[in-house]
Amino acid sequence: MDLQAQKELLIERFRQINDINLVEAIQKLLDYASKKEDEMYSIPESHQKLVMDRFDKIKKKPNRLLDWDEAKKTLKA
Numbered sequence: 001m002d003l004q005a006q007k008e009l010l011i012e013r014f015r016q017i018n019d020i021n022l023v024e025a026i027q028k029l030l031d032y033a034s035k036k037e038d039e040m041y042s043i044p045e046s047h048q049k050l051v052m053d054r055f056d057k058i059k060k061k062p063n064r065l066l067d068w069d070e071a072k073k074t075l076k077a
Helices: 003-015 020-041 045-060 068-074
Strands: none
């Protein structure tokens, strides 16, 4: 069964629930999952600042960047 079919089956089963405690438990579970997903994809502000600082340096001195082929030569094998 694919994901969309599983979701549709769960939605249909959810519509038949008449127990408020179960509905609230499912809501808490969904809220928790949503929060975890947000945390998983969030980038810390300190990391964002670091990248923006590097972009600013590049804008001020674009010639400080190396061509990839030149940069590879400087790396240790």
